[in-house]
Amino acid sequence: MADPVRVQTTYGVGIGWRPEIGGFVEGLPGLRFAEVVAESVHAHGDLPPGLRALLDRGVTVVPHGVRLSLGGAEAVEPARVEHFAAVAERLNAPLVSEHIAFVRAGGVEAGHLLPLPRTREAVDAVVANVRRVQAAVAVPIALEPIAALFDWPGDELTEAQFIGEILDRSGAMLLLDIANVYANARNRGDDPLDLLDQLPLDRVAYVHVAGGAEHQGLYHDTHTDAVPQPVLDLVAELCARHRPPALMLERDGDYPPAAALAAELDAIAGASGYPTVT
Template sequence: MRRMIPYGVGIGWRPEIAGFVAALPGLRFAEVVAESVHAHGDLPAGLTGLRERGVAVVPHGVKLSLGGAEPVDPARVTHLAAVARRLEAPLVSEHIAYVRAGGVEAGHLLPIPRSREAVDAVVANVRRTREELDVPIALEPIAALFDWPDDELDEAAFLTEILDRSEALLLLDVANVYANARNRGTDPAALFDRLPLERVAYCHVAGGSAHDGVYHDTHTDAVPQEVLNLVAELCARHRPPALMLERDGSYPPAAELTAELDAIAAASGYPAITRAGA
């Protein structure tokens, strides 16, 4: 039986920062975009090095379209399962979202209505995916810039029903929680009180920026203090989960990235990632 993600701080592995990631002495786990890894052939050297160090590596899918009305593409499911086996991953993760419909690719994660019909579609697609996986799957709610007018459930009820019926784990993106609450004018910490936090497999932590009164989850900005405060709120409610810095461009100097990782560790009570053997 494979181990789950170790408690502690991790980072999203990207080729542009592979050298930086390889040099982190206290790294507990990393995440890689599943579609960027070949199911056969050589792994990128940076991922091979992490595996040799015993760092857990989680494939994170972005193309399954679990929230689509159409069944998931079997070839994409097969690829995700194969990458998980290659990496000896403890689990995989994907989004509660859709990215295609009627053969048209959106090229972006799109929100689905919080309706019972949408719950049925997600649960069916998760079950189809789980049939081929050897490991658990964690589902990530996305940051949405709008809500559908035919929503029947609030966020907490919608997510809880999906998790209960699909028997999936939760990938809780704290930055997404902050973005959605800020844009909707709600209390982000209140969501934690209604989610099944015992099902959290790990968490994303990322930065964003506001434009024209709307907060965007960019992954190219530094993690704001408000998100770090929300990490602390989450950890005060439940045993601190594994926490991962998600960065997807505009990479700062190594010292700034290290400071972000250590700030996440401090907010959760974990040792600094820069400490060898942490």
């Protein structure tokens, strides 16, 4: 496996490919980077036409897993890992990504990404599962810390320490979701720059940028709302500290008109200093 820290090609501003906005994504003239939910791509057979068109244009497409449950107490399911590896190979992806989270326990599916207790036992579980994935996937993996609406009692580590130990022991890269940094800090009453400055930014593989909304006093990382200005401000702060290879707009449902999507991409480009893709 390649040294993950050295995967540093610059892709600029990208977007998550979804079937509902496939035509819009395919039509972006300056696009060099996109992401697709790994579980939405078949391991065999034809690729969705829009996705095939991006690959034919030379756009880098990274598979992003949402169902491996790397933080679960059980070992990752071999069939899911096999599919993950096959999709990465089909897309000729330079890396893959998944979440520091769990989605099932004792055979019960949560249907949502759930946060882990920040304990060393949880670190052990994540690292063991990441190593199982790395043994099957031929490219590096980047791990994404999620937005959490609550913290478990009895945490032994800060969020930055928890993330750092997992990355150090697994050798994985960091998929930094700047919107999650904002959400977690806001919900805890913390300064997001404090967390940003504690993270290993030299290990960032790429960055998610997404919108959210407040509900009953908590900020929810919805992916269905426009990216708010405070998140764009964090993008600028991040790029001033360590410019990432790519900044990717995440939208998952309630898709706005093409002009609004283009404006969001332009806003991310403006905050980061990267060229626009529209």
